[in-house]
Amino acid sequence: MNAMHTNAALLHGLISSSARRAPQAVALVQGTQALSYAALEREVAQCASGLLALGVGRADRVAVYLEKRFETVVSAFGTCAAGAVHVPVNPVLKPEQVAYVLRDCNVRVLVTSAQRLETLADVLLQCPELQHVVLVPANAATPEGAQRRQSQPPVVGWREFMAAPDRAGHRVIDADMAAILYTSGSTGSPKGVVLSHRNMVVGAHSVTTYLENRADDTLLAVLPLSFDAGFSQLTTAFLVGARVALLNYLLPRDVLTALHTHGVTGLTAVPPLYLQLAQQAWPAGTADTLRYFANTGGRLPQETLACLRQCAPRARVFLMYGLTESFRATYLPPDEVDQRPDSIGKAIPHAEVLVLRPNGTPCDADEPGELVQRGALVSMGYWNKPEQTAERFKVLAGHAAWHPPGLPLPEYAVFSGDTVRRDAQGYLYFLGRQDEMIKCSGYRVSPTEVEAVLYATGLVLECAAFGVEHAVQGQVIAVIAVCTPDTMAPERARDLLAACRVRLPGYMVPTDIRVVHQPLLRNMNGKIDRKGLRDQWHADRAGQNSATN
Secondary structure, X not given: OOOOOOOOOOOOHHHHHHHHHXXXXXXEEEOOEEXXXXXXXXXXXXHHHHHHHOOOOOOOEEEEEOOOOHHHHHHHHHHHHHOXXXXXXXXXXXXXXXXXXXXXOOEEEEEEEHHHHHHOOOOHHHOOOOOEEEEEOOOOXXXXXXXXXOOOOOEEEHHHHOOOOXXXXXXXXXXXXXXXXXXOOOOOOOEEEEEEHHHHHHXXXXXXXXXXXXXXXXXXXXXXXXXXXXXXXXXXXXXXXXXXXXXXXOOXXXXXXXXXXXXXXXXXXXXXXXXXXXXXXXXXXXXXXXXXXXXXXXXXXXXXXXHHHHHOOOOEEEEEEOOHHHOOOEEEOHHHOOXXXXXXXXXXXXXXXXXXXXXXXXXXXXXXXXXXXXXXXXXXXEOOOHHHHHHHEEEOOOOOOOOOOOOOOXXXXXXXXXXXXXXXXOOEEEEEEOOOOEEEOXXXXXXXXXXXXXXHOOOOOEEEEEEEEEOOOXXXXXXXXXXXXXXXXXXXXXXXXXXXHHHOOHHHOOOEEEEEOOOOOEOOOOOEOHHHHHHHHHHHHHHHHHHHO
16 A cells, blocks of 8 residues: 655645554544554545546545544545545535535535435436545445436445555645635625645644644544534644544533543534533543633633533633634633633734734724734635635735735735724734624624623523614614523513613613523534524514514
């Protein structure tokens, strides 16, 4: 078997480098099964050869539509080893959504399971550039009749696929594409964020620097591998030779069981999961090995954070903020969590974060401005969307601090669309999305300012504030708040409204607070879907008006 390219500047080189240092160290574990770094390197090389045997060209797109399993990881890194581009598809997506991704980035090969392929039978006709389907698991033969479906390209079983003769991958360098991650925006269809090998490898170096990851770590992969922070668990671990435990959980207690069973030292998750974990009874010993837990994808309520720290008192807390367009931007060091719990911290290693006015000049301390990120983590733009790319990725205006006048070539940075402020000590605070700012009675109101007051009452588990149209005031503020099931909704809504009247100026007081007992609507990446909640609010209001009439 030909060895993979060992260049650690390339994504698949992370595995090769760790395999050279400690070939028998465990790279992946799922349930009772384990895969060493040597075995993983070998399977990734076999996967690359299989793709090349199918005629995959340099920079061709290969999609993986699977739950978390060994073959999912092998396919991702094998695609990069072949010189192609990995497209992870969120396993919770429905057939039409999967077909959109396959069409949007012209996928040539799809790696999936027989069961998932059956659900896609009616939509694959919409994907004319799809040439091959590779089926897992390894012991599965091609399903009888699969080749006869007119809506389906040729199908090859995993075992046959992995038995292809050794082939050298296409030549690639660190500036070439490695992956396309799809992210849902506040409007329109999902966009494919194009990431280079450099983006992903430097991102791994950045994370391991501040999380202080090491070879004896065990990271629990609970987030989808189609999510940048989910895939980062693999790259982070593989860089230092650590172990990743793959988990497809059904219930929050499954996560707690995995923490104990695998001796997990690092957990990265999003607020919805942490909210669920905080409501569980943690059995003795669950968090004994947990060295840190990190939050991404939205604000973690203080009450939830306090509960988690009580359940895992030895673990350090990392609060993070980032964009798929530039991996991650900031983190708050654990030592600062008690001092400034609302801060998103400072720039991560290998990145610079700026706060700029609309004219491109730097904001003063505590002056709101747009968060702009520059450096090696800035992605290559949105696949096949030049107009949207031009809106988000812009030339950084000349400023002596970061672009001396004598430097002739322009530099592109990612303009986040997020409004933040930087305090005198350099710590950043998220104020809101520019397209989510509420314009009420001539004022611009950040929804997070309203939410902070509601969280401070200790009466809500999570909440979302958003603007709704008003004939006189332009917009007024509405809130949907999640409370415990034993709460009487009308009474709790009155309590929350009273607290807002005490703590907020009149123009920031919500005109409507609705209390619910189910989790808030979220998008495919686990972030609160304000647009969807606003649409839901309007639908409920229309239903009430119809019932009244």
